[in-house]
Amino acid sequence: MSTQPTVAVIILNWNGIHHLKQFLPSVLNSTWPDLHIVVGDNGSSDGSVAFVQSEYGDRIKVIGNDKNYGYTGGYNRVVDQVAADYYILLNSDIEVTPGWIEPVIAMMEADDRIAAAAPKIKAFDRRTYFEHAGAAGGFIDNLGYPFCRGRLFFDVEEDRGQYDESGEVFWASGAALFIRSRCWRETGGFDEQFFAHMEEIDLCWRLKNKGYKVMYCAQSTVYHLGGGTLNTENPFKTYLNFRNNLLLLKKNMPPVRSAWVIGFRFWLDFLALIRFLGEGKRKDAWAVSRAHQSFVASFFKQSRKKSKVYLEKMHHEQPQHVANLRGLYKRSIVVQFFVKKKTRFTDLNPKDFH
Structure with a gap:
């Protein structure tokens, strides 16, 4: 049994x-x-x-x-x-x-x-x-x-x-x-x-x-319930979201692709910073700037910035694994939402997903 x-x-x-x-x-x-x-x-x-x-x-x-x-x-x-x-x-x-x-x-x-x-x-x-x-x-x-x-x-x-x-x-x-x-x-x-x-x-x-x-x-x-630790208006949450999103790309995308995607994201994040300033949210704008500074600084302090646990596991990565890309959207959700006004997941074309 x-x-x-x-x-x-x-x-x-x-x-x-x-x-x-x-x-x-x-x-x-x-x-x-x-x-x-x-x-x-x-x-x-x-x-x-x-x-x-x-x-x-x-x-x-x-x-x-x-x-x-x-x-x-x-x-x-x-x-x-x-x-x-x-x-x-x-x-x-x-x-x-x-x-x-x-x-x-x-x-x-x-x-x-x-x-x-x-x-x-x-x-x-x-x-x-x-x-x-x-x-x-x-x-x-x-x-x-x-x-x-x-x-x-x-x-x-x-x-x-x-x-x-x-x-x-x-x-x-x-x-x-x-x-x-x-x-x-x-x-x-x-x-x-x-x-x-x-x-x-x-x-x-x-x-x-x-x-x-x-x-x-x-x-x-x-x-x-949500918002139990950091609510959506918290500048520290803004900082973490912008910084961590860049870390996410650097760590998990293939190196060549991540280089140009991160470069493009810097410009998009700058537009978000300008939007925060226009809305009078100066602390959030500063949070975006700090996120970029922290991310750039991490390139020069990797030995101290990365967790020991993660570094140890990186030595045992198996390069022969084929990445599973199911759930990756092959287009820009920013364009679809803000430009093409597709505000529901069901508005997106299923063929545009891996």
């Missing part, structure tokens, strides 16, 4: 006791038989650890970091201490639904080439709408702009069943990321250069460069 795989839900927390109080009960109601729930704490000072320990005892394991290592560093340190066949990296502000684990694991168990997957992610406070960070699966265009099925830029769609078919995507949202533990170890986990934002896209891209699949599972739904 075959045994079911072990699954560990790992929630990274930093001063989020209010989210733990609100959302942990739904996670505890999960029905997967061999389930381990772990709260990894990034050096919180709000009583989070004491709350979880007193409220849940041995039902939830707490792993504490000595300080805040960010999303990437915090997860890397916690996951290294968890043994399971599958990890689910779950944001602390996610409400899960009954049976949310079963269909995703069934999908992954059916195909060894599936390394990572994500459920349908909807908005907690607008429950019929998709949520910005993940929606119905992530894609990326030929200039490295990420977007989602159900969300193009700031335009979020209502869920009317239009994306109820599971399938292969380019990246799975880090808000509720299912990943095989062996694939996590094979890639070295998150690259800590990213700190937060787009680290899951980098991880998925590295997996796809090894030939693995990344999937969207429409039969599983979670609700994401």
